[in-house]
Amino acid sequence: MEPASDPSRFEIVERAVELRVDSKRLAELLANGAEFIAVWRGQNLFGQSGQGQPVLVPASKAQHLSTPIFLGLRSDGVALFAVNVADADTHDAALSAIGLDDGAAAFVQLREFKGTLSPQERSTLLYSRALLHWHDTQRFCSRCGSPTVATEGGHVMVCNNPECQHQFFPRSDPATIMLVHRPGFCLLGRQPSWPEDVYSTLAGFVEAGESAEQAVIREVKEESGIEIRNLRYFSSQPWPFPQSLMLGFFAEAVTTEIVIGSELADVRWFSVEETRSVLARLSARFPHLDTIARRLIRTWLEEQG
Ligand SMILES: [Zn+2]
Structure with a gap:
């Protein structure tokens, strides 16, 4: 072939x-x-x-x-x-x-x-x-436990129990991803499972009953102790690993002292120069996936001139 x-x-x-x-x-x-x-x-x-x-x-x-x-x-x-x-x-x-x-x-x-x-x-x-x-x-109905059958070209799964017939639709879980900055610096973190020198933007799921903006403020505070203001929506990206929709934001830091949260191995402020190296390492890691994290960092660097 x-x-x-x-x-x-x-x-x-x-x-x-x-x-x-x-x-x-x-x-x-x-x-x-x-x-x-x-x-x-x-x-x-x-x-x-x-x-x-x-x-x-x-x-x-x-x-x-x-x-x-x-x-x-x-x-x-x-x-x-x-x-x-x-x-x-x-x-x-x-x-x-x-x-x-x-x-x-x-x-x-x-x-x-x-x-x-x-x-x-x-x-x-x-x-x-x-x-x-x-x-x-979605192979089984979450209401009655009967098997489901694909319909509408595979975009709807319907329960095969005639008394139920509940329909299920594909879902995406909203998550936020944000580049927090202050003049000349941006805030990046490292997950414990990542290689030593790989850092990226902070991120986290939107909780039930929470707006994306509230989630950004909460996640940044939880993961870094930093307080932020002036959220600016950037762009979004489907991220089906397994089923997220990433909503990207920029935000200005109001405070500078970092308190690393329990989910991350490290969180630091990076200068513009250091951030360029971080971006190169991130790009080398998954060259084929132009992730929203990379686009956030690249855009911020461009804005620094
Ligand atoms: Zn059912």
Whole structure:
């Protein structure tokens, strides 16, 4: 099989939500050159034994796999689907289930992939990962415990108990991520599991009944003891590890004395120069994932001139 070297083959220009309920049209798309993003045990498929670019599987090789999820349409009208090679017990079995040999391609965790990805490839891989993870965790009804069945192109799971029929939808857990700064310095922390010299922005989940802004203020205080003001929304990023939506903020520090919270191994103020090195190390760690943490730090550095 040809490795997909053209990033536009991963670009979904339209989610085509109206097609999810049109099973006749979905069947036609499947029969007419659709391509699949195959995932096995949460791992994505990359060419050249896992070193190359992500690979799409033609529908003819994947149509026997159950519950493909309709992702959307490319600019050439081809439909992309995500599918879980769930029944394969081994890596070799997973490859042969989609008509590939060991050596041509390999399933690799997205976070362990060492190459680079285009924004289109990254976005579509994260989208398919989010939906397949949700399918995995929503196999039973949380109201009555009966099995669920995928419907609407895989975007709704419905309880198969006729007396219940409760519907479930994909979910994202909101989380905040923030670059706290004062003139000439920014505040970065290190998680205990990270390498010694890797630091990044502070982050934390939004709790029930809490606004994103309240979560930013609380998390910064908990993790660093720093008080902040003038929150500025930056941007967001889906982060399906397993199912977060990261909401990025800048905030000005009002205090400077750090009290390291229980979740982090270290929190420090970094000068502009030190922050440039931090950013280089972060970029080297996951070169293919242009994380919102990196974009926050890069933007702050740009603003420092
Ligand atoms: Zn139910």
